[in-house]
Amino acid sequence: MAAPARKKPVKRRRSPIQSRGQVTVDAIVEAAAQILAKKGPAAATTNAVAARAGVSIGTLYQYFADREALLREIGRRHVAEMQAVLAGALTGMEGLALPAAVDRLVSAIVAMHRVAPRLHQALHQSLARDHLDTIDAFEVAVEAMVASALVGRGDDLDLPHPELTATVLVRGLGGLIRTTLRREPERLDDPALALAMRAMILGTLGESRRKG
Amino acid sequence: MAAPARKKPVKRRRSPIQSRGQVTVDAIVEAAAQILAKKGPAAATTNAVAARAGVSIGTLYQYFADREALLREIGRRHVAEMQAVLAGALTGMEGLALPAAVDRLVSAIVAMHRVAPRLHQALHQSLARDHLDTIDAFEVAVEAMVASALVGRGDDLDLPHPELTATVLVRGLGGLIRTTLRREPERLDDPALALAMRAMILGTLGESRRKG
Amino acid sequence: MAAPARKKPVKRRRSPIQSRGQVTVDAIVEAAAQILAKKGPAAATTNAVAARAGVSIGTLYQYFADREALLREIGRRHVAEMQAVLAGALTGMEGLALPAAVDRLVSAIVAMHRVAPRLHQALHQSLARDHLDTIDAFEVAVEAMVASALVGRGDDLDLPHPELTATVLVRGLGGLIRTTLRREPERLDDPALALAMRAMILGTLGESRRKG
Amino acid sequence: MAAPARKKPVKRRRSPIQSRGQVTVDAIVEAAAQILAKKGPAAATTNAVAARAGVSIGTLYQYFADREALLREIGRRHVAEMQAVLAGALTGMEGLALPAAVDRLVSAIVAMHRVAPRLHQALHQSLARDHLDTIDAFEVAVEAMVASALVGRGDDLDLPHPELTATVLVRGLGGLIRTTLRREPERLDDPALALAMRAMILGTLGESRRKG
DNA sequence: CATGAATGAGGATTCATTCAT
DNA sequence: TATGAATGAATCCTCATTCAT
Numbered sequence: 001m002a003a004p005a006r007k008k009p010v011k012r013r014r015s016p017i018q019s020r021g022q023v024t025v026d027a028i029v030e031a032a033a034q035i036l037a038k039k040g041p042a043a044a045t046t047n048a049v050a051a052r053a054g055v056s057i058g059t060l061y062q063y064f065a066d067r068e069a070l071l072r073e074i075g076r077r078h079v080a081e082m083q084a085v086l087a088g089a090l091t092g093m094e095g096l097a098l099p100a101a102v103d104r105l106v107s108a109i110v111a112m113h114r115v116a117p118r119l120h121q122a123l124h125q126s127l128a129r130d131h132l133d134t135i136d137a138f139e140v141a142v143e144a145m146v147a148s149a150l151v152g153r154g155d156d157l158d159l160p161h162p163e164l165t166a167t168v169l170v171r172g173l174g175g176l177i178r179t180t181l182r183r184e185p186e187r188l189d190d191p192a193l194a195l196a197m198r199a200m201i202l203g204t205l206g207e208s209r210r211k212g
Numbered sequence: 213m214a215a216p217a218r219k220k221p222v223k224r225r226r227s228p229i230q231s232r233g234q235v236t237v238d239a240i241v242e243a244a245a246q247i248l249a250k251k252g253p254a255a256a257t258t259n260a261v262a263a264r265a266g267v268s269i270g271t272l273y274q275y276f277a278d279r280e281a282l283l284r285e286i287g288r289r290h291v292a293e294m295q296a297v298l299a300g301a302l303t304g305m306e307g308l309a310l311p312a313a314v315d316r317l318v319s320a321i322v323a324m325h326r327v328a329p330r331l332h333q334a335l336h337q338s339l340a341r342d343h344l345d346t347i348d349a350f351e352v353a354v355e356a357m358v359a360s361a362l363v364g365r366g367d368d369l370d371l372p373h374p375e376l377t378a379t380v381l382v383r384g385l386g387g388l389i390r391t392t393l394r395r396e397p398e399r400l401d402d403p404a405l406a407l408a409m410r411a412m413i414l415g416t417l418g419e420s421r422r423k424g
Numbered sequence: 425m426a427a428p429a430r431k432k433p434v435k436r437r438r439s440p441i442q443s444r445g446q447v448t449v450d451a452i453v454e455a456a457a458q459i460l461a462k463k464g465p466a467a468a469t470t471n472a473v474a475a476r477a478g479v480s481i482g483t484l485y486q487y488f489a490d491r492e493a494l495l496r497e498i499g500r501r502h503v504a505e506m507q508a509v510l511a512g513a514l515t516g517m518e519g520l521a522l523p524a525a526v527d528r529l530v531s532a533i534v535a536m537h538r539v540a541p542r543l544h545q546a547l548h549q550s551l552a553r554d555h556l557d558t559i560d561a562f563e564v565a566v567e568a569m570v571a572s573a574l575v576g577r578g579d580d581l582d583l584p585h586p587e588l589t590a591t592v593l594v595r596g597l598g599g600l601i602r603t604t605l606r607r608e609p610e611r612l613d614d615p616a617l618a619l620a621m622r623a624m625i626l627g628t629l630g631e632s633r634r635k636g
Numbered sequence: 637m638a639a640p641a642r643k644k645p646v647k648r649r650r651s652p653i654q655s656r657g658q659v660t661v662d663a664i665v666e667a668a669a670q671i672l673a674k675k676g677p678a679a680a681t682t683n684a685v686a687a688r689a690g691v692s693i694g695t696l697y698q699y700f701a702d703r704e705a706l707l708r709e710i711g712r713r714h715v716a717e718m719q720a721v722l723a724g725a726l727t728g729m730e731g732l733a734l735p736a737a738v739d740r741l742v743s744a745i746v747a748m749h750r751v752a753p754r755l756h757q758a759l760h761q762s763l764a765r766d767h768l769d770t771i772d773a774f775e776v777a778v779e780a781m782v783a784s785a786l787v788g789r790g791d792d793l794d795l796p797h798p799e800l801t802a803t804v805l806v807r808g809l810g811g812l813i814r815t816t817l818r819r820e821p822e823r824l825d826d827p828a829l830a831l832a833m834r835a836m837i838l839g840t841l842g843e844s845r846r847k848g
Numbered sequence: 849c850a851t852g853a854a855t856g857a858g859g860a861t862t863c864a865t866t867c868a869t
Numbered sequence: 870t871a872t873g874a875a876t877g878a879a880t881c882c883t884c885a886t887t888c889a890t
Contacts, residue, residue, distance in 0.1 A: 129252065172387055178387060179386065192373065193376070199420045200412070203412075
């Protein structure tokens with residue numbers, strides 16, 4: 001088994017304010033993320049991570065209480081990156097007409113999932129159920145974001161349950177993208193798929209307008 | 213007396229010719245599935261499985277070449293069960309009008325995902341990429357099934373790319389259901405969600421009719 | 425968290441950079457050699473070796489990729505020791521008359537085989553055929569050495585096929601000594617046996633001189 | 637480890653006088669010998685032997701108290717076969733002149749070692765030190781046989797210590813042949829080697845005649 | 849007598865984690 | 870702080886052996 005998770009005591013370790021430690025932490029996190037993405041959770045042993053980061057195993061434990069803590073930190077950073085990509089891809093959507101806005105949304109969500117799909121999956125595989133919080137919280141936030149975007153369009157798109165619609169869209173699109181990424185990664189570049197996703201969104205919005 | 217020896221992976225193990233053996237195999241598979249579902253892959257050690265099944269570890273290895281083989285068998289059985297549920301929930305759909313048929317499809321896919329969601333997730337986490345075949349094959353089959361159902365409706369639903377639409381629907385719906393199952397399992401009983409899924413399907417179908 | 429995973433055999437292990445490590449390695453090798461010699465290969469389990477060496481099993485695996493690697497290292501050291509003994513026992517043979525030289529050779533080969541006969545046999549029993557290289561290479565080297573010694577004596581001993589004669593002598597003498605060591609170890613001190621070996625060598629040399 | 641050898645109690649099992657059992661025993665012994673010879677001691681597990689013999693593991697234990705007992709029986713039969721070959725190759729040596737007799741002896745001993753060299757080696761590897769008796773006894777007998785043959789030649793070969801000479805010859809020749817068999821099996825057909833062995837014997841005999 | 853399912857002690861190996869230097 | 874040698878519980882898996890049928 002990879003992570004026995006022998007203990008509960010959540011020992012905090014120093015949070016590096018000095019740059020020296022920050023560099024070290026970054027190296028460790030980066031090394032772990034790379035191994036995770038390239039070889040999967042089983043290969044991401046603490047010793048392997050330390051070796052690839054060029055630090056000793058002792059140093060790793062100076063900054064992370066245990067393996068799980070390291071994984072959680074990776075999750076945190078991964079989510080932050082997804083968020084940044086998403087935010088970037090969504091800016092200036094206010095003025096757009098609905099079809100253009102939908103195109104924008106589609107490509108934004110696709111872009112977000114492209115950030116580091118292998119890492120994304122590896123994190124899902126390696127984090128214990130009780131530590132997916134960060135990722136879950138992000139997904140909730142995305143749904144809220146899309147919901148408010150839907151509301152923001154006003155009468156243009158008068159939806160009876162915008163949150164619900166947002167949930168369906170975000171989770172549906174997300175699932176579609178993740179499944180595709182796992183089984184046919186190259187297909188994500190197929191314009192036909194983008195069109196189909198667009199149709200799904202537009203159709204769902206249109207259909208949701210009348211009855212909820 | 214001599215040295216151990218690393219041996220070539222001879223995968224096959226005895227397949228039970230006595231009924232006694234079949235009972236044992238079932239007990240093992242059942243035990244493993246339960247542990248997997250309740251405590252996740254890390255807890256499903258071969259020893260734990262044997263103990264819960266009430267057999268010795270040696271017996272487990274009499275029927276399964278290694279831990280992976282056991283997991284694969286569980287995957288096979290799980291998929292078979294999903295398939296059975298899906299097939300059962302889809303019978304007699306030919307005569308139905310589109311909205312009723314969609315309702316039927318939605319509840320069928322939901323039912324299918326309800327089979328053993330924790331186990332489903334655990335299998336995805338534990339099986340190495342090269343052993344998800346069985347599950348992947350099933351998902352492909354479901355998409356094909358839905359595609360042919362779409363084609364089968366004829367002019368009623370004249371779609372330019374029925375396979376693509378089926379893919380989008382099945383993966384989208386699947387992702388939506390799985391995410392919901394993981395994060396808000398009780399919500400899957402919410403009629404509002406069912407309606408929203410219906411809207412998504414109907415909308416997607418309607419929108420896909422014109423441009424592909 | 426994730427599944428165990430069978431991994432590619434990465435053979436190399438840390439080679440000690442601190443002297444502490446060297447001490448540990450020596451202790452492990454020494455312990456293994458002792459068990460091997462006293463109780464045979466079956467008793468030389470990695471756990472038993474670690475215990476006798478006074479280190480944990482983990483430490484053993486820090487220095488040896490697997491059990492075979494440890495055995496091979498023992499083989500290497502054993503051969504080195506035999507070589508040293510042989511070289512020591514053969515120095516200054518050039519000036520000697522043939523009978524004296526033969527006496528010297530006999531006692532050298534006997535001494536070489538006395539180094540650690542039980543270990544010698546245990547190694548032959550435990551090493552897989554593909555890892556007897558080191559030992560075989562040494563035996564070849566010994567034959568070559570003796571062959572060149574035979575050639576070196578010049579007209580004094582004009583042999584038609586010195587390599588062949590060396591092979592016969594070394595293998596014959598070796599087998600004689602090993603068999604005796606195994607069945608009647610004390611007899612190796614019997615001067616009569618030494619004389620008989622001498623007779624065998626001198627006789628063989630004499631007889632080989634004419635026809636090859 | 638291959639054979640834990642957990643116990644000492646030498647439980648006798650039925651010795652089959654009826655032909656049915658004899659056939660079974662033969663099948664088992666034959667199967668074990670083949671596996672031993674082809675794949676080495678580690679592959680000769682009791683289950684593998686039973687499978688190859690076409691009987692159940694239970695049946696194997698009906699005839700052999702434990703794995704060691706089976707190995708010992710194989711040893712016994714192997715030795716008997718060697719003995720038969722040796723005896724056959726030595727018949728009618730009385731009338732021969734010394735050189736011809738020596739040729740005969742050489743080819744007899746070579747033939748004896750050719751019987752089943754892989755099995756021979758496997759037996760040496762797998763039998764615990766305390767169970768090599770049968771093989772050792774045979775070797776002693778061979779030495780005695782040769783000694784008496786030497787004595788039998790009378791004045792023709794007036795040796796001061798015929799037993800010692802026989803020992804040296806038999807063990808030396810044996811070692812030479814076994815080493816060659818292991819390292820350069822094809823070379824045993826080389827006529828030059830036969831000549832060299834002949835020279836060794838003749839020379840040894842000649843040299844031993846004067847001083848012992 | 850034969851069968852083969854079941855047993856479980858024992859062996860090799862891994863890896864998260866600690867701690868003396 | 871950093872290091873890396875050392876730890877040992879935990880895991881997978883094998884195989885000689887038993888015994889109910």
